[in-house]
Amino acid sequence: MHGHMWQWSTVGMFFFGMGALIPTSARACVAPNCMVGVRFPLPEGGGVVPANIPGLVTVPPLLENVDPSTVRLLLPDGTQVPATVTAGAHQTQVLVPDAPLEPGTTYRIEAKGVCQFQPTQTESVTFTAGPALPLPSTTGTLTVDTPGQSIFNVYGDSSCGTRQVNGNFTVLRFTPSPELVPFLPWVHWTVEVDGEPWSFAKHSGLTSTGEENLELRRHENNRQLLFLFTFCDYVGCADSYQRPPIDSLPPGRHRATLKATLEHADLTLPSVSVDFELGCAAQVASAGTHWGSGCADGGTEVDGGPMNEDPRPAPVDAPKGCTQAGGGLTVLSLLATLRLWSGRSSRRAKN
Incomplete structure (x- = not known):
C-alpha cells in the first residue's frame, strides 16, 4: 500500500512540475x-x-x-x-x-x-x-509583396515568446503621404484583414518611410502590424503537441486595410486597402496543417517583419514528419509505464 502511495505521489509531483512549465497568460x-x-x-x-x-x-x-x-x-x-x-x-x-x-x-x-x-x-x-502645417487629409499608398514560403518567427501568441513556424507570408508596404509625415509620431494604427482586426501599432509605430518601428514593440505581446501569414506546419516537433495551434489567416484571397488615427484631431483619415492571396505549398500541405501534425525542418529562416531586405526567401525543403513520441515522454506513455510498473509491484507483493 505504501509503495503505491509513493508511486502516485511521484506522479503527482511530475504533473505539478509540468504545470509549472505551462506558459502564463498573454498579459505576463x-x-x-x-x-x-x-x-x-x-x-x-x-x-x-x-x-x-x-x-x-x-x-x-x-x-x-x-x-x-x-x-x-x-x-x-x-x-x-x-x-x-x-x-x-x-x-x-x-x-x-x-x-x-x-x-x-x-x-x-x-x-x-x-x-x-x-x-x-x-x-x-x-x-x-x-510653423503651423495643414492637417493631413490623405493617408498614403499601400501595396503588398509577392507571397513567399519559408520558416519565420511568430510573435505575440499565447506561448509568451517567439515561435518558429513554416508558412506562407507577405509584407504590406506603406508609403505615408507627404502631408501626413510631419504628424506621424501622434498617429496610431490598425490593420484589418477581411474586416477583422489583425494587429495594431501605438503612436509612432510607423517610421517616416512607412516601416514598422519594431524596437518600440519588442516587449509587447502583439503581432507585427504589416506582416501577414498563413500557418502551414510546425518547425519543432515539440511545438506540434505542447503548444496551442498558431492563430493565422486561412489560405485563400484576402483584403488588408490599414487605418490611421491622428490623436485628438477632429478628422478622419481615409483607410487604404490592398488584396492578396496566401496558400501553403503542396509539399507542406500534404504533411498536415493542424495541431499535432508533422514537423518541418530545413528551409530558410526569416524574421517575420517588414525590416527584412528581402522578405521572399527560397522555398523550404519538403518537411520531414515526426511523431509525438519523438519529442520526448508523453503523458500517455508515462501512464502506460506507470501501469506496467504498478502491475509488476503487485506481482512481487503476492510472491
Whole structure:
C-alpha cells in the first residue's frame, strides 16, 4: 500500500512540475513594470513639432498608466503652458495646448508613470515648435509583396515568446503621404484583414518611410502590424503537441486595410486597402496543417517583419514528419509505464 502511495505521489509531483512549465497568460508576456518607462513620441532625428499639433501624446510604461496630474508643458524658464490633459488611445494621456505653439520656441513636456511595484520619477523631453502645417487629409499608398514560403518567427501568441513556424507570408508596404509625415509620431494604427482586426501599432509605430518601428514593440505581446501569414506546419516537433495551434489567416484571397488615427484631431483619415492571396505549398500541405501534425525542418529562416531586405526567401525543403513520441515522454506513455510498473509491484507483493 505504501509503495503505491509513493508511486502516485511521484506522479503527482511530475504533473505539478509540468504545470509549472505551462506558459502564463498573454498579459505576463510583457516587460517588467516600468522597464521601458514613459515615452513621448516626437519627430525622428529631432525634427520640429507643428505649432498646430492637435495633441502631444504621453505613452505609459507597459501595462501601466500615466498620472494625468503630472503631465505638463513648460517653457525654458519653467512657466507652465496652459493646456488640457485628456485620455487617448492605448492608455495614453494627451496634452492639448489651449493655444497654438509659438514657432521657434523650445518646450519641455514631462510626466510621471504609475507603476504598481516600484517608485517612479518624472521624465521629460524637449522639442522645438515649427510653423503651423495643414492637417493631413490623405493617408498614403499601400501595396503588398509577392507571397513567399519559408520558416519565420511568430510573435505575440499565447506561448509568451517567439515561435518558429513554416508558412506562407507577405509584407504590406506603406508609403505615408507627404502631408501626413510631419504628424506621424501622434498617429496610431490598425490593420484589418477581411474586416477583422489583425494587429495594431501605438503612436509612432510607423517610421517616416512607412516601416514598422519594431524596437518600440519588442516587449509587447502583439503581432507585427504589416506582416501577414498563413500557418502551414510546425518547425519543432515539440511545438506540434505542447503548444496551442498558431492563430493565422486561412489560405485563400484576402483584403488588408490599414487605418490611421491622428490623436485628438477632429478628422478622419481615409483607410487604404490592398488584396492578396496566401496558400501553403503542396509539399507542406500534404504533411498536415493542424495541431499535432508533422514537423518541418530545413528551409530558410526569416524574421517575420517588414525590416527584412528581402522578405521572399527560397522555398523550404519538403518537411520531414515526426511523431509525438519523438519529442520526448508523453503523458500517455508515462501512464502506460506507470501501469506496467504498478502491475509488476503487485506481482512481487503476492510472491
